[in-house]
Amino acid sequence: MTTPASAGLLRLAQDTALAAGELAARRRAGGVQVAASKSSPEDIVTLADQETESLIRALLAEARPDDGFFGEESAATRGTSGLTWVVDPIDGTVNYLYGFPAWAVSIAVVEGDPDPATWTTLAGAVYNPTGDELFTAAAGEGAWLGGRRLHVPTAVPLSLSLLGTGFSYRAAERERQADVVRGLIGQVRDIRRIGSAALDLCSVAAGRLNLYYERGLNPWDHAAGALVAREAGARVGGFGAERESGDLLIAGAPGLYRVFEPLLADLFEEFMTDGKA
Numbered sequence: 001m002t003t004p005a006s007a008g009l010l011r012l013a014q015d016t017a018l019a020a021g022e023l024a025a026r027r028r029a030g031g032v033q034v035a036a037s038k039s040s041p042e043d044i045v046t047l048a049d050q051e052t053e054s055l056i057r058a059l060l061a062e063a064r065p066d067d068g069f070f071g072e073e074s075a076a077t078r079g080t081s082g083l084t085w086v087v088d089p090i091d092g093t094v095n096y097l098y099g100f101p102a103w104a105v106s107i108a109v110v111e112g113d114p115d116p117a118t119w120t121t122l123a124g125a126v127y128n129p130t131g132d133e134l135f136t137a138a139a140g141e142g143a144w145l146g147g148r149r150l151h152v153p154t155a156v157p158l159s160l161s162l163l164g165t166g167f168s169y170r171a172a173e174r175e176r177q178a179d180v181v182r183g184l185i186g187q188v189r190d191i192r193r194i195g196s197a198a199l200d201l202c203s204v205a206a207g208r209l210n211l212y213y214e215r216g217l218n219p220w221d222h223a224a225g226a227l228v229a230r231e232a233g234a235r236v237g238g239f240g241a242e243r244e245s246g247d248l249l250i251a252g253a254p255g256l257y258r259v260f261e262p263l264l265a266d267l268f269e270e271f272m273t274d275g276k277a
Contacts, residue, residue, distance in 0.1 A: 009083075010123040010138045013107045013224070016059045020105045021129040024052045024090055028099070048096070049073045052089035056107065060085050070114040072220045083122070084114045086223035091126075092196030101130035106198040108223035116219050116226075117243050124224030126198045135202040135228045143205050143231035150205045150232040154253045158260060161210035161252075163188045164200045168216050177215070179271040180264070187263060197249075201225030204251045205232035211252035211260055215272070222249055239265050 027048050053073040060069065068079035071087040078084075085107065090096050092103030108124035126135040135150075137143040143150040163184065167174045185191055192209065194200055197217050203209040205228045226236045226244060235257040238248040248268075250261060 013125040017105045017125040017127040021127040025129040088220040091198040104128045106224045121227040124227040137228040137231040143228045152233045164209040164212040166214040183267040197221040198225040201229045213250045
């Protein structure tokens with residue numbers, strides 16, 4: 001049963017994500033293409049990220065001044081309430097820069113230190129303005145896409161699974177990751193690289209992907225999306241009993257996770273260790 005506290009946190013995450021998404025979409029439509037012709041395309045995206053995060057930070061601080069804040073584009077601050085907002089203002093910035101319609105605002109509120117190994121995520125929202133899709137979840141209350149409750153498909157074998165992943169920005173790391181993909185491509189239906197961890201996790205929740213894994217994520221990349229996936233019935237973690245972390249995140253229906261995890265572990269052992277990582 002939703003408590004007034006959890007409902008209020010979810011509503012704030014949702015409303016803030018919608019407002020931030022509207023601002024980011026407006027900036028994308030009104031100036032990013034022209035601004036990207038300046039000396040550094042990365043600077044242009046960073047400015048859009050910073051403006052969007054500033055809006056998110058201001059809205060959250062106005063509503064809950066005692067909470068902490070942990071975002072991608074600004075300094076983290078501790079609060080006194082025991083809660084922290086974990087924010088990625090534009091997840092999928094390369095997609096945003098190129099106008100590829102797969103980027104999102106990701107906002108989660110967690111209890112405890114802002115560390116995926118120890119925190120408890122209470123509520124989260126992931127908003128993709130280009131498709132006007134809002135994914136939401138609250139702990140113990142399920143996951144939703146708009147007004148539709150989400151449930152991960154559970155009867156899909158590995159050979160018929162659509163697998164999502166992502167890659168490092170470092171060329172040498174991407175080459176090793178490509179070796180892992182080469183070992184997986186014959187084991188699954190197909191592989192997708194969408195470019196937004198938050199949307200990949202929500203895609204698992206919605207049944208658009210059956211499995212997703214990625215190495216090198218930051219906490220703000222997956223805080224909200226991992227809750228959406230979990231509340232839809234997915235298992236989210238790392239190898240064995242490990243929690244998700246920068247070392248690895250895997251998400252999928254529990255039975256599929258159990259089949260996929262040892263296969264991925266063998267490929268990581270072959271290509272991502274012994275001084276290669």
